[in-house]
């Protein structure tokens with residue numbers, strides 16, 4: 001498995017994984033826009049095929065934000081998301097960013113378990129956060145808790 005920067009020829013494949021992974025996926029134009037504005041955008045590949053991605057940016061000064069993270073179903077459970085997230089966290093840490101946040105559907109028990117295992121902590125629940133009326137957990141991670 002390799003991790004590299006996203007390039008626009010990956011867009012269709014990233015969008016496919018996004019649609020398969022989320023009930024309220026980002027539009028393809030939004031994914032393109034995130035790249036255009038310079039958000040962090042990494043893909044994981046297996047034999048040259050994109051199998052997962054992570055998108056992240058600075059939400060505000062001193063606060064990084066994980067916007068999206070998803071892995072093709074066939075490749076889950078192989079620690080690919082852990083490696084993508086570790087790369088993003090390392091980039092933030094090297095930029096001197098002390099804290100990272102994200103929102104995740106509170107009912108997405110797999111993702112909540114994943115982020116907790118990585119070291120994110122739940123800060124609060126936000127009712128009705130998503131368009132479909134579901135709630136979000138806001139989670140935080142301190143970048144000095146990794147030692148790479």
Ligand SMILES: CC(C)(COP(=O)(O)OP(=O)(O)OC[C@H]1O[C@@H](n2cnc3c(N)ncnc32)[C@H](O)[C@@H]1OP(=O)(O)O)[C@@H](O)C(=O)NCCC(=O)NCCS
Nearest residue numbers: 021069070071076077078079080081082110111113114117
């Ligand atoms: C959440 C997601 C990104 C995890 O990707 P992954 O590559 O399968 O995760 P990893 O293999 O790195 O998992 C690391 C740890 O997370 C936890 N975890 C992962 N999948 C899990 C599952 N199905 N059930 C419970 N815990 C799980 C485990 O603790 C695991 O460690 P272990 O394998 O040593 O037990 C993936 O399931 C996915 O793409 N889901 C759909 C999109 C999504 O929900 N994204 C996150 C919200 S933004």
